[in-house]
Amino acid sequence: MCSKIFDQPGNTPVEYIDTFENNIQLFVKREDLIHAEISGNKWRKLKYNLAEAGNLGYTRVITFGGAFSNHIHATAAAGAACDLDTVGIIRGEIIEPLNATLRQSKEWGMRLQSISREQYKKKSDPEYLDRLQNKFGPAYIIPEGGANQLGLKGVSEMTEISDRFNFWCVSCGTGTTLAGLVTGLSKNEVVLGFPALKGGEYLEHEIDKLLRKAGTNPKVSWELFTNYHFGGYAKISEELIEFIRMFRNSYGIILDPIYTGKMLFGVVDLIVNGYFPAESRILAIHSGGLQGVTGIEEKYGIRIK
Numbered sequence: 001m002c003s004k005i006f007d008q009p010g011n012t013p014v015e016y017i018d019t020f021e022n023n024i025q026l027f028v029k030r031e032d033l034i035h036a037e038i039s040g041n042k043w044r045k046l047k048y049n050l051a052e053a054g055n056l057g058y059t060r061v062i063t064f065g066g067a068f069s070n071h072i073h074a075t076a077a078a079g080a081a082c083d084l085d086t087v088g089i090i091r092g093e094i095i096e097p098l099n100a101t102l103r104q105s106k107e108w109g110m111r112l113q114s115i116s117r118e119q120y121k122k123k124s125d126p127e128y129l130d131r132l133q134n135k136f137g138p139a140y141i142i143p144e145g146g147a148n149q150l151g152l153k154g155v156s157e158m159t160e161i162s163d164r165f166n167f168w169c170v171s172c173g174t175g176t177t178l179a180g181l182v183t184g185l186s187k188n189e190v191v192l193g194f195p196a197l198k199g200g201e202y203l204e205h206e207i208d209k210l211l212r213k214a215g216t217n218p219k220v221s222w223e224l225f226t227n228y229h230f231g232g233y234a235k236i237s238e239e240l241i242e243f244i245r246m247f248r249n250s251y252g253i254i255l256d257p258i259y260t261g262k263m264l265f266g267v268v269d270l271i272v273n274g275y276f277p278a279e280s281r282i283l284a285i286h287s288g289g290l291q292g293v294t295g296i297e298e299k300y301g302i303r304i305k
């Protein structure tokens, strides 16, 4: 159904960034270039979920996210391209005029419904999901952020690159991307996760659950660095914005302030503070998310791009 978008192998380029003290080298994998609208890890996580929706005969998808969600935006884009009816259940009030993320999603034909933050906590309850299907019609349901085993399977394909890296670094929301990397790697790599939200302990538990279901991978270890969330989801600071501008000016790569900016801030901070052994080759995943930059610029009245 969606083959015209997802049948390409998704081999995104790896770019050399810089060499630091002790010959530590930093590279970035440009998952942000995988597709113009369905960017980065969202393309990976939708790939097998939308295939499954098609296999099961669904023409409608319901999913969940916040008002700036890259996953909502990507699902709406895929729906438009693949002729799927899409419904986005949005956490909290939908404020008019719509922000750039929701405006674009609506233009692609997604139906948006806001629910209270309280109600949003029930987003996985079978009864609630039944009610949604009664309201919007039979639908394939994708959990928030594409956080399921099919999402993980798509992400694991990100590891199909020939270069050898010791450390793979990734920003975390639900942790599905980190878990997918852990299942896909095979040469004693270490995967480092940088949660973009507060509450890293809870996330660790969620990642454990995803990995237990997928079957653990004893070769690859992982660790979370929970000090780089800058106050929480979509919270920013002057220091973070300065870093993102420096990165753009020095290396010509735009980072988003919600996910990849925080992750690379953390990676460089760990390098400077001697966390990595000499000769380490570090690969940071640019997981995309650049559609969200406009919304943040409008919200805080700043320029990033």
Ligand SMILES: *Cc1c(COP(=O)(O)O)cnc(C)c1O
Pocket (backbone or CB within 6 Å): 040, 041, 042, 070, 071, 145, 171, 172, 173, 174, 175, 176, 177, 178, 256, 259, 260, 287, 288, 289, 290
């Ligand atoms: C959604 C998103 C993440 C978080 O991915 P998870 O699999 O939920 O951990 C990271 N980076 C970007 C750019 C994203 O859009």
